[in-house]
Amino acid sequence: MFSARTNWHLQPNNLAQLLAEKKNGGNPILDLTISNPLQAAFAYPVEAIRNVLSKPASISYSPDPIGLLSAREAVAQYYLAKHIVVDPLQIVLTASTSEAYTFLFKLLCNAGDSVLVPAPSYPLFEHLAQLDHVETKAYQLRYDGEWHIDFSSIRNALTSSTKAIIVVSPHNPTGMFLKAEELAMLNSIANNAGIALIIDEVFADYGFDDDARRAESTAANNSSLTFTLNGISKSCGLPQLKLGWIVASGEGASEALQRLEMIADTYLSVNTPVQVALAELLELSATVRAQIQSRTRQHYHFLKQQIDTDSPLSILNAEGGWSAVVRIPNTKSEEEWAIELLRESGVYVHPGYFFEFSTNGYLIVSLLTAPEIFRRGVGEIVKLIR
Ligand SMILES: Cc1ncc(COP(=O)(O)O)c(C=O)c1O
Incomplete structure (x- = not known):
């Protein structure tokens, strides 16, 4: 059955x-x-969060499949604060980063295609991929006093059915940040293979120090077709409000965005109150x-x-x-x-x-x-x- x-x-x-x-x-x-940050004894501005979630506009419904413009502008502002310029038209809102992955699997993969995922890694990828009939193939992260991407394992794992390479930066659970030099290598591999990069930056706000070798957010990466993921569950410590996003950049992004709009339109899964409140939530959660x-x-x-x-x-x-x-x-x-x-x-x-x-x-x-x-x-x- x-x-x-x-x-x-x-x-x-x-x-x-x-x-x-x-x-x-x-x-x-x-x-x-x-x-779950809500179970970890942090002091939240509870009243202020309640207030922004109960605006009159929360009771209206005029959905935009890729997300209300005001909410996408708030996401663009989040990047601008990091000196990254993103057009709100490059952004698709989702109900979580996990949902962003499923939208991208639908966009990029036919049944039986594969995506490369890091190992070690957090275990959700396999489930997300499997539910979309996509296979995961592991590439290795290597530790020699710090963590690196093992590029030979990426090359070995690539096949004609590979559609994307997933990178998590900083990575869960190793804490590895993607370096600018590694991003350049990934761009070159992705372009040669005609595949996309999916860069998960949900922990991007949580570096332990500054390191000049780090790649800046890939939301500005135009050197290959790139999908940068983030959301408020980690960046604001608000997983219960269910909002994530995809930023598409690089060659092919405009066609990708048209197709993503159709996928998002099929579900219209992001609730209105969180979108209406997003600009203030991003500020309040500082x-x-x-x-x-x-x-x-x-x-x-x-x-x-x-x-x-x-x-x-x-x-x-x-x-x-x-x-x-x-x-x-x-x-x-x-x-x-x-x-x-x-x-x-x-x-x-x-x-x-x-x-x-x-x-x-x-x-x-x-x-x-x-x-x-x-x-x-x-x-x-x-x-x-x-
Ligand atoms: C690397 C990584 N990406 C995505 C997620 C899921 O984020 P969301 O709550 O936005 O679905 C997690 C959750 O732990 C994660 O560790």
Whole structure:
């Protein structure tokens, strides 16, 4: 009765089972996997957000498939503040960045075509692609004290069915930023292969420092057909308001935009209140963004300080984002370490294999976690993995 592509293995894994048991038993959990900023003890301008969401225009409905002009102008303004000039006509609003991916898969891929995705990476790509009958092929990120794109693995993964290369910058969970030199290589590969770049910048506002080698936002990249993704779930810490966007640039962008308009028109999925409020939401959320920036940086440095040189643990260098990668001893599997941490210390972390790390030996912790929980959780990890 059901489609083959929804034939998922839905059994909870051992870690999820133990977590449920612990929670049902009323045991306190030090949850270091939080990715929802609304559950991480940040101070939101609650009244002001409520006010901008209850404007009279929120009750009107005159949809524009690519998003209300005022909202697209607000997105253009977001880029202008970064000295990037984007025409509102290059922008398509979506109900989330995840939805932006599905629009792009429909735009670029026939059933059975493929897109290249980074490994490690956050696991949603495979599901998003599969639901649109698209295959994912992994290319590798390589760590030698900092993370790099392994271009030979991109070349090896390219086939005649490849339609796009997906890059996440800064990357989840490694924190790698795309460098200008790497973008130049990607442009050249994309042009030679006649394919598009999809650059996910949802964590772009969360760098730990400045690095002159970094590529500026690809919203201004005209050297190949490029789709730059972002949204307010990370940039404003407002995932519940459901708004993302695509900026199309480079040769072929105008035809792409016409087709994207038809795709968006089929769903009209972005709600009016969030579009009407967007300009003010982007301004109001500056304080939330600043709190997230400061916390993620502090937690990253705190984590590094907690690890002595003789510890069996180490923290992989990161440049930004909301996560940190902890290297752990290979004496047990990642899942065994994660289960032991949860059982013995009540600390919940994700094993690296959730994020498609190709070898054993990593745990991922969320830098978004509320400070008290983060410090206690990290203390327990350091104590247990001696
Ligand atoms: C790299 C990356 N892209 C996109 C998303 C999804 O963003 P949205 O909430 O806008 O769908 C996430 C969510 O964690 C993410 O990590």
